[in-house]
Amino acid sequence: MEYLSEVFTLPAILTIVLGTFAGVVVGGMPGLTATMAVGLLVPFTYTMDPTLGLMLLGGIYCGAMYGGSIPAILLNTPGTPAAVATALEGYPMARRGEGSVALKTSVIASFMGGTFSIVILLMFAPLLARQALEFGPAETFLLALLGLAGIVSIVDENTSLLKALLSGFLGMIIAVVGTDNMSGGLRYTFGLTDLIDGINFMPALIGLFSMLQMLELAGQREHAPIDTSAINGSQKRAKLPKGLGKYMALGSGTGTVIGILPGEGATIAAFISYNFAKQISKAKHMFGKGNPEGVAAAEAGNNGCVGGSLVPTLTLGIPGNSVAAALMGAFIIHGMIPGPELFTVHADRTYPFILSMFVANFTFLIIGLAFAPYLARIALIPPSVMVPIVSAFAVLGCYALNSSVFDIYLMIAFATFGLLLKKLGYSLEGLILGLILGPIAENGFSQGMIIGRGSPTIFFHSEIAKVMWVIIIALLVPPLLSIARKWRASLRAS
Amino acid sequence: MQKRTFVTGLAGVITLALGGVAPAFAADYPSQPITIIVPSKAGGSTDTTARIFAETAEAKYPGFEFVIDNIGGSGGQKGFETIARAKPDGYTIGMDFTPQLVAHIVSKRGKYTLDSFHVMGNVAEDPGIVAVPKDSKIKTMADLAAAAKGGDLTVAVNGIGSDDFLAAKTFEKEAGVTFNLLPTNGSTEQKAAILGGHVDASFMNLSQMIAQHKAGDAHIIAILTDKRAASAEDIPTAKEEGFNVTMTATRGFVAPAGIDPAIQSKLDDMLAAVMADPEFQKKCAASKIDLLPMSGPDYTRYLENLETSVKAVYDAAPW
Numbered sequence: 130m131e132y133l134s135e136v137f138t139l140p141a142i143l144t145i146v147l148g149t150f151a152g153v154v155v156g157g158m159p160g161l162t163a164t165m166a167v168g169l170l171v172p173f174t175y176t177m178d179p180t181l182g183l184m185l186l187g188g189i190y191c192g193a194m195y196g197g198s199i200p201a202i203l204l205n206t207p208g209t210p211a212a213v214a215t216a217l218e219g220y221p222m223a224r225r226g227e228g229s230v231a232l233k234t235s236v237i238a239s240f241m242g243g244t245f246s247i248v249i250l251l252m253f254a255p256l257l258a259r260q261a262l263e264f265g266p267a268e269t270f271l272l273a274l275l276g277l278a279g280i281v282s283i284v285d286e287n288t289s290l291l292k293a294l295l296s297g298f299l300g301m302i303i304a305v306v307g308t309d310n311m312s313g314g315l316r317y318t319f320g321l322t323d324l325i326d327g328i329n330f331m332p333a334l335i336g337l338f339s340m341l342q343m344l345e346l347a348g349q350r351e352h353a354p355i356d357t358s359a360i361n362g363s364q365k366r367a368k369l370p371k372g373l374g375k376y377m378a379l380g381s382g383t384g385t386v387i388g389i390l391p392g393e394g395a396t397i398a399a400f401i402s403y404n405f406a407k408q409i410s411k412a413k414h415m416f417g418k419g420n421p422e423g424v425a426a427a428e429a430g431n432n433g434c435v436g437g438s439l440v441p442t443l444t445l446g447i448p449g450n451s452v453a454a455a456l457m458g459a460f461i462i463h464g465m466i467p468g469p470e471l472f473t474v475h476a477d478r479t480y481p482f483i484l485s486m487f488v489a490n491f492t493f494l495i496i497g498l499a500f501a502p503y504l505a506r507i508a509l510i511p512p513s514v515m516v517p518i519v520s521a522f523a524v525l526g527c528y529a530l531n532s533s534v535f536d537i538y539l540m541i542a543f544a545t546f547g548l549l550l551k552k553l554g555y556s557l558e559g560l561i562l563g564l565i566l567g568p569i570a571e572n573g574f575s576q577g578m579i580i581g582r583g584s585p586t587i588f589f590h591s592e593i594a595k596v597m598w599v600i601i602i603a604l605l606v607p608p609l610l611s612i613a614r615k616w617r618a619s620l621r622a623s
Numbered sequence: 624m625q626k627r628t629f630v631t632g633l634a635g636v637i638t639l640a641l642g643g644v645a646p647a648f649a650a651d652y653p654s655q656p657i658t659i660i661v662p663s664k665a666g667g668s669t670d671t672t673a674r675i676f677a678e679t680a681e682a683k684y685p686g687f688e689f690v691i692d693n694i695g696g697s698g699g700q701k702g703f704e705t706i707a708r709a710k711p712d713g714y715t716i717g718m719d720f721t722p723q724l725v726a727h728i729v730s731k732r733g734k735y736t737l738d739s740f741h742v743m744g745n746v747a748e749d750p751g752i753v754a755v756p757k758d759s760k761i762k763t764m765a766d767l768a769a770a771a772k773g774g775d776l777t778v779a780v781n782g783i784g785s786d787d788f789l790a791a792k793t794f795e796k797e798a799g800v801t802f803n804l805l806p807t808n809g810s811t812e813q814k815a816a817i818l819g820g821h822v823d824a825s826f827m828n829l830s831q832m833i834a835q836h837k838a839g840d841a842h843i844i845a846i847l848t849d850k851r852a853a854s855a856e857d858i859p860t861a862k863e864e865g866f867n868v869t870m871t872a873t874r875g876f877v878a879p880a881g882i883d884p885a886i887q888s889k890l891d892d893m894l895a896a897v898m899a900d901p902e903f904q905k906k907c908a909a910s911k912i913d914l915l916p917m918s919g920p921d922y923t924r925y926l927e928n929l930e931t932s933v934k935a936v937y938d939a940a941p942w
Contacts, residue, residue, distance in 0.1 A: 164666065165664075165665055165666065167666070168664070168665055168666015168667070168670075169665050169666055171666065171671075172671060172674060172675070172910070175906075175909060175910075262815065262818050262819035262820075263819060264815075264819070265815075265816070265819055265821040266816075266821065308782070310782055310783075310806050310807075310808060311783075311806055312783060312942060313782060313783025313784050313806070313942030314942060315732075322697050322700055322701050322704065323697075323701070325696070325697035325698070325700065325701075325732075326696045326697055391811060391812075391814070391815040392808075392811050392812060392815060441815075445814075445818055445835065445840060446814070446834045446835055446838075446840075447811060447814045447815050447818065448811055454811065455666050458666070461834075461911055462909055462910055462911075466834040466837065466838070467834055468834055468835070468837070468838035468840065469838060470838070531694075531695065531696065532692070532693070532694065572808060576805055576806075576807070579777065579803060579804075579805050580777055580805060580821060580822065582775075582803065
């Protein structure tokens with residue numbers, strides 16, 4: 130309890146609020162990442178009071194994870210890859226004039242996911258970290274497979290199973306470009322140094338989301354006006370649709386669990402939460418067209434990773450993701466070596482740090498709720514103004530990430546290619562799932578086969594693996610059955 | 624007025640077009656900020672080293688200003704190429720790290736050779752180590768060799784061509800064994816594999832596993848340097864155990880070849896002075912950076928030897 134009083138001092142609160150606010154801005158700007166911000170600030174915290182320094186960085190982490198959803202919803206530009214699933218539902222909502230509802234859903238879901246994961250971190254960290262170690266390369270492969278199962282549930286009246294699968298494969302093929310980790314050889318890099326690390330995700334995503342959207346907007350002869358009355362009037366007090374709590378809880382749990390696994394990130398957590406939500410939703414047909422349930426699950430999922438990722442980071446020194454790795458540097462610089470000692474010898478700093486993240490979550494909740502109605506007005510900007518501004522930001526964001534002009538070309542190529550695919554009725558969601566999860570699946574599979582000395586039984590060996598196979602099958606069967614039913618019905622009709 | 628602006632502008636354009644003919648005279652050097660190219664992303668250990676150096680040098684040498692330019696990715700190749708290509712006017716220097724610097728030359732991927740650089744000196748190192756799970760039967764390097772002879776051990780390394788990989792290959796040759804090598808995507812995966820008992824051993828770097836070793840979550844059986852590390856006196860060297868395997872990841876400064884000798888010696892002297900500065904040493908210690916001072920000529924020899932030994936491994940099994 131005495132730790133709580135350390136959080137509620139004026140300097141502490143000011144630091145946390147400042148960090149969180151900065152985090153929201155960093156997360157919201159494509160091209161700036163939380164990893165970068167935390168990494169650059171770590172040396173500065175050396176001269177600060179250690180506890181305050183950690184609180185500042187924790188605030189940035191929490192804020193940035195939420196911040197990514199703001200441009201995802203308003204401009205179809207995910208501020209971080211973790212906000213991609215949010216854009217899939219949030220942006221269509223904003224176009225419908227429900228931007229304010231989408232923003233509020235996202236901030237409340239982020240708060241729920243973040244807070245839940247920190248409670249877990251506070252109470253069960255050492256216990257869970259040991260469990261997470263059971264999770265090896267074979268299980269990582271299955272986790273990626275679980276995410277890829279989402280491709281099948283994309284199928285709807287516009288996208289056939291074949292087209293959904295083809296888009297997924299296409300994504301995986303694009304992800305093959307770069308260094309083959311197992312042999313060290315280069316694959317399809319055409320002698321370009323820029324391709325040695327493979328296709329950079331952020332330029333690809335900015336191309337497939339924001340730039341493509343701008344191309345489409347620019348290509349429309351007449352623009353369907355957004356229902357402005359909704360935004361100007363009642364939306365200020367807009368109530369959230371009922372029944373979202375279930376999806377937020379689902380996302381919080383999924384995100385926290387995936388966050389705890391060493392090396393697995395918020396992007397995969399958001400996608401898997403999103404797919405779970407789609408499976409249990411009564412309004413399945415609304416997914417992809419602006420379903421707040423999707424926003425709720427995805428945002429709770431990626432914010433759940435915040436606390437989750439710190440579980441292995443603080444107890445074992447194995448960072449849950451790249452931001453957690455940078456944060457670990459801040460602990461080390463102050464002589465707090467991750468491990469059991471953090472919770473005994475250094476408890477007077479570790480516990481206030483963990484508790485401060487509750488304040489950080491509360492801070493962005495207030496920021497988000499207060500600004501939502503005003504931010505939602507961004508969606509009202511006419512396309513003639515919006516298209517050039519967003520396009521400029523897309524170019525700038527791509528360049529800023531790695532100071533690489535090549536990334537700008539990459540972004541434009543993806544926008545053009547994506548537009549073509551979309552016009553031909555292929556699913557971009559499948560492409561993105563393949564692009565993001567393909568490399569994780571490949572790495573897990575290859576490493577599993579090496580550890581298993583060439584025998585695939587390793588993928589069925591552990592208890593975790595067996596449970597994951599059950600979940601994968603449970604995710605695949607219902608959509609496949611419904612596709613088969615529709616197919617038979619159409620056969621009978623003809 | 625307008626005309627004058629035009630003329631000034633024109634002069635600027637011509638200067639640019641001629642590749643900045645305005646000669647960098649040693650006397651009025653530096654007249655502009657010096658760029659330090661860091662071939663890795665902001666926030667990493669190489670980046671931190673460069674930033675602490677810049678901070679100290681600016682405080683010690685009034686008139687000197689530094690700008691850090693992070694060119695990350697591709698195992699440093701892009702950054703190394705940028706340094707090699709930079710104009711040798713003393714306003715661009717950069718950091719290098721091994722064995723990547725020479726590995727890119729050996730694999731014929733890098734568009735540079737060691738001759739493209741003037742080697743200023745080394746700053747820091749991260750020694751190689753061999754780690755095993757905490758309850759492993761392997762307690763010494765001799766145990767490791769014996770176990771590898773009996774059956775094939777799965778051993779994790781950071782990607783192909785990395786320092787871990789080269790060390791593992793050297794040990795294989797030295798002990799006459801073959802590992803079932805598991806390439807990973809970096810130290811996080813290696814740590815998880817060791818702590819979770821998914822592999823039998825891992826070749827990695829001291830900074831990556833020292834915390835787990837001290838906490839008893841993993842066991843470091845050997846350090847791959849000539850002498851024991853001051854920060855971990857309990858860990859024996861591989862040499863002590865009779866295996867001539869040394870590998871360390873060095874981080875130093877290089878400049879593009881061909882800088883005016885007067886300017887270059889100013890920069891070299893500055894590096895040596897900063898390395899000797901107690902404030903610099905204190906800051907590096909806080910950031911867990913192990914210093915390994917090497918003069919320009921010494922570090923050049925080190926790099927040349929390293930290139931030869933990496934080439935031997937590459938020629939035996941190219942990647």
